[in-house]
Amino acid sequence: MVVSRFAPSPTGYLHLGNARTAIFAYLFARHHRGKFILRIEDTDRERSTKEFEEMLLEDLKWLGLEWDEFYRQSERFDIYREYAQKLLDNGHAYPCFCTVEELEKEREEAEKKGIPYRYSGKCRLLSKEEVEAFKREGKPFTIRFKVPDGRVVVFEDLIKGAISIKVDDFGDFVIVRSDGSPTYNFVVVIDDALMGVTHVIRGEDHIPNTPKQILIYEALGFQVPKFAHLPVILGEDRSKLSKRHGAVSVRNYREEGYFPEALFNYLCLLGWSPPNTEREIFSKEELIELFRLEDVNSSPAVFSKEKLRWLNGVYIREVLSLDRLVEEFMPFLEREGLSAEKDYVRKVLEKTRDSFETLKEGVERLKVFFVEEVSYSQEAISLLENENSRRVLELFLHKLQERDNLSGQVVKELAKEIQKELNLKAKDVWHTLRASLTGELEGVGVDIICDVMPKEKVIKRIVRALGRF
């Protein structure tokens, strides 16, 4: 059975790059009817927090990723200790008593000479007696993995193809810190092996780690899984997407009123495209069906907020159900201090869903439907102060009284009559109505407003405008 996993460390909000990695790993597992594991990599006690972990889970769920198994590395230290001991016993690892200061000095010297730094491996040479003596003294030590000399590790990456790395490029590396906590390169192997992970799908920044990990797999007699390294996501300036590029966490987009389906869909299109089709809109189920690692691009992609926006708009106007739209719109309305009956919101959105691309933008655009009193822009004021405007509004009110109810159809008829009777351009009539009704010179169609808003409310706004100008 295929088993993939997503293994984030809880040191911040879910980053877009990580989200895409999670999505690909998830899609791959589901496509093969396999298992998808979520593993929290919190071995670094300094930077990991419970709060971030909760956010992470929340964001993942929001995106629509369900996992079959869940682990937390901080709860598995006993297991890691056991395997560290195993490596010590079978001679693949050794205690190292070098201090951080000593290592720092070595590194500086290497740099000064312009030669690439790697740990000298001098603690490899310590005799049993020396080790015992140091331990009795209570001298702190790390455990290092013994990297075999001259070895070239070759592996077939499912996305990049054959990759070979000379192991001499890095020295013996630490697998257990002096405080007893295990390091990433070590635990990742233990966990993936024990959890039966068959496909390690992760960012390409892990390529340099892979040979180290393969060495550990071998030293422990574990079967080496398949690897797939995804290209990174870049910002507009072509450097790795990071905080200084602005909104880069899933949470940011959620708060701006993006839909998880749209973000999911967009992220899939970054570095992957489905075979034999020019479609771009896909449901999660379709993506599961279509996704193949072979079709993932091997070059990095620049994140485009513009295109995400567009895609979100497509979801709002074409893909999502009206009910869903209403459901998600409500909290955004409330966040702006506005409120309305669900049915009313439904009526509004039914007619206007094709005119905005994020929920936040939607609330802004549709405010006029929900506020008690509109505020007038400078342009609207100068228009309403015009004598013609007064005549239009008065005539409109007068005619409105003769009608039982108001609608888009009715307002069109009335506008036409007014235009004729006052000998004005259609434009002028409409502009005046809009200004009095919305306080702005642009926005949602006046006919739509009259279709949706109660007649009394329309009258009230016009009366108020008339009274003010």
Added chain:
RNA sequence: GCCCCCAUCGUCUAGCCCGGUCCAGGACACCGCCCUUUCAAGGCGGAGAUCGCGGGUUCGAAUCCCGCUGGGGGUGCCA
């Protein structure tokens, strides 16, 4: 510095494995027109890539080979 990865319109990409149908297709953004009471949305059309550069191989190369350049990533008792 050293190691690894990558390279098609501004951006995401199709095509590359199995060379001719590609004087390179689609999408976002951009420009114009139409629709129209405005802004969007929508419809139609346009511009935009000598396939990073230079050498080969071949009757023929975006597609195969070599070199160069550029970009990205890594180089921790972070993950």
